[in-house]
Amino acid sequence: MPTENLYFSVMYESIGNGLEEQIESFKIEHCDLKIVFIDTLQMVRSDTDSSYGSDYKELSMLKALADKLEIAIIVVHHTRKCKDTDPFNMISGSTGISGCVDGSLVLIENKRGSRIAKLFCVGRDIENAEINLQFDSDLKKWVVTDEPTAPKSKDNIFLAALYVYLQSQIDFVGTASELVTALKTVSDERFYPNRVTRDFVQNGYTLRKYGINFQYKRTRNGRLIILHYDRERDSSDSKNTN
Structure with missing residues (x-):
């Protein structure tokens, strides 16, 4: 559009x-x-x-x-x-x-003109991934054909804790270590600062579904995580359970 x-x-x-x-x-x-x-x-x-x-x-x-x-x-x-x-x-x-570079994406078509391809992804903040794609002639874009897979149980716990925390706090600005400390107020699970960035990148779609917007800001003292919960954008089944 x-x-x-x-x-x-x-x-x-x-x-x-x-x-x-x-x-x-x-x-x-x-x-x-x-x-x-x-x-x-x-x-x-x-x-x-x-x-x-x-x-x-x-x-x-x-x-x-x-x-x-x-x-x-x-x-x-x-x-x-x-x-x-x-x-x-x-x-x-x-x-x-x-x-x-921070990350590389390589798109390889199975056969020239087949409109079926695989996207190979690697980067500093993401795990290696291989995503199957097919070109949609009507939409004029590549679409993912892989069946979505559920996040690892550990990721589910992290996202659940984050969701509960932001529902009450709405906003968060701080480092990964400060976020992990903040999540202790809503979960007894142990989270690790060096995994926070990867969890955000891997679960970007889920975060948007739950109305959570996140971004990073680089400062002299390190990388700040900026989070905001928007209830109006929350399309999950959980927003009315609190």
Whole structure:
């Protein structure tokens, strides 16, 4: 569907030669900016060399910019034509690309033109995943064909505790350690700060269903977790049980 919040730019500079300033200027004009797509990486590269050092340097500049502006930058890139048992070895260029970014997604079609594919996912804050997809010609997008799987029981306990806590508190702003401490007021279960981020990423759909919005904010003292419970957006069967 058309949206007023989607902008296209066909005039751009290269990495290290003005692109970062362009994105920063746009962020100033649109303070609600959340995500930037670059299609494709090669279009904004300032160095045609694909060595490890060059790949890592340019992607590091984009990552630093994303961290600074607290946005996500998605870079579309090509894969090699040769097949590999490890899908991530098919990413064109050196390992400097996948080694620098927070996460990589590789889409491989079962057979050219079949419109059936698998999305391979790996990242610092997520567990490895393989998601089966099929292209919907009517919707003009890839849709997930996997049957949804229930979260692990441990995740269920964490989400249940979080849900109960936010129903009464509505908002939370703090570190992962502070969140774990806060959840002790509603659960005797032991949670671990180093798992909190992964639990959020893995259960994003469930959190939205329960009316929970979450985001991260990087500060000099670390990463803050920002949570808000919106009862009007809570589509679960549990909102009327408290």
